[in-house]
Amino acid sequence: MKTTSLKKISLTAILAVLGLTGAAVAQTPENTPAKKVNFGYSQNPKTRTGKEPNNAANKQNSTVTAETVPANVPETTASNDTIAKKTLEVVKNANKKAVAPTQNYKVGVGDVLFINLQNNAKGSTYYTVLNDGTIDYPLAGQMVSVAGLNTDEIEDLLREKIRLYENPQVSVKIRDYASHKISVLGLVEKSGDKFIQREAVPLFVVRAEAVVSPNAVRVVIRRGDATAETYELKDEKTDEVLVLPNDIVEFQADTTAANPAAQYFYIGGEVVAGGQKDFHEGLTLTQAILVSGGLKRSGVKKVVIRRKNADGMLVSSEYNLKQIKDGKAPDPVLMAGDTVEVGD
Template identity: 25%
Template sequence: MNLRASADNSNPDVAHFKVIPITPRQIAADQAATPAPSIPPALISYLPEPYRIGPGDSLYITVWDHPELTSPAGAQQQALANGRLVRPDGTLFYPYAGLLQAAGKTVEELRSELTRRLAKYVPSPQVDLTIISYGSQKVTLGGAFVSAAPQFITVTPLTLAQAIGTANVNTTQADLSNVVLSRDGHDYHLDMDALSGVPKGMQDIYLKGGDHVFLSYNDNHEVYVVGEVVQPQALRFKTSTLTLTQAIGRAGGLNQNTAKGKAVYVIRGVKNLQQEPSEIYQLDASSPDAFAMASQFPVRAGDVVFVGAAGVARWNRFVSQLLPFSTLLNNTSNARLTNEQTNQL
């Protein structure tokens, strides 16, 4: 494969490309230009406030020394049977206290309001209030999770790492480099694989009601390894990066009989070839330090890794293609000679 960078910009139908040798200097330059993984400030700065009660929450209210108020369904019943459900309009009814506006209040704020109202009928009421089931604030999930059931915000703050852990990642289908957190009309794309190695990671992102977490599938997260390798194929990968060594290794390695060591290329396209050239990275695999460099060179989704054929392999293929044609010519010549001899008789 003989490559020569095209510099003709006058013809839009001609594909433009530039060939870049893979060298230690080039790898170092790429690494320096790659930004460190980080979390958007809008996510890392959010800190959850004390939980506020909402419609769908169920409360268990204890008035000490007054079981008729605490457990109207009977003390032998489970706590849920004696729970007080916050109505869709945000209110709940409690004996002697009447209709209470519960939505928007913290547990302590509602407990204080209830104590104040009961004090008119119960001397020095000792009131305790807990939330026994949650239903007002939830986080929805989708994508490559084993379980995409909604998860509810509780009095204990929920982090993105905890939500993903509960949902359980489908490791065969997930693209760990693209977790999308949708919040307040904005989509935040997070590289879960890269963020796992930084101090501020997914465990520092707190979720709130209305958030949606989508874990991308890896259907299109592929590298295509073709040419003189043992098993040419499309390689799916779930992490942020796959090195050139890993890509070639997963394809069975170079074909020792046909591969040309100097002809290992990584072809990387661009969105608009008319505006910028595509990049073709070349690795001289015949040098001793080639695979040390290849182990540091990351390929990207959509890249094509091409391994060219050696001169002997190209000659053998030419001969194998020529032989059937030469045999046909020989058979035709023999048939013509036979016909001439027959005519002479």
């Protein structure tokens, strides 16, 4: 009996020791390496409990909110107005660039403008563009430079300068076109100076207005830069050639077929390009001056034409150029071989 009791007590003690050892082992933290995630590039973020305040996030949200809320609504409105004005300017500039010279007219010296101010009936009247390219418009407070501008641009300029009215309503019309001159010579019924109403006009417009003779086969256009261009009238593309201000347009016959011997006249003195010039039937004194580049100075009056008589002697005839231009004296017709001296 005693032996059996001792065995039971020993077994109980051994089990108790084993139980305490197992409990101690269970309470010891397992020293295992952390599990790698994201393919070894970084670890998962630390898990945050719901109780922990996210101060950094709150601070960031607060900052973002402060930046996105507009501080002053009127500033935004002003900014929009500025953008709208700039957009309007861009559109206007684009329209200006898109306008073809045959659809545009830039005001020049001598043009007469009718300026209508709807805010004041007495403020509407005619203004002539002066030699310096300005008009004397009192409501603008000073001389206004308008040369080189079209009517829309002049309207915008006057609206900016008129201070008497808060919203001036201005309209500008051209009543007399006097700055874009061309000269038409040769085989036409209506020769002389013409004034075009655009920056450029197609040649067919000039042909129709001047009534070109059926005998004309070509046209020579002398540009303002002293260059000359020759076109055959039978070519359909010739009608589309643009004629510009200060051009000299001469319609010519086929003189080489009718008269193989070339004919000339001679001109010198106060002309831009004197010397030997081609002659054709019907050429007048003023036309001869024009094909020579015009006068060097506007005040020249005296012109002498020297022509050989039947005896081969030179006979001189004097003319007053101002009277001819004013229609008070006839424009003499030249002959082949004539010598023209312009000025004293």
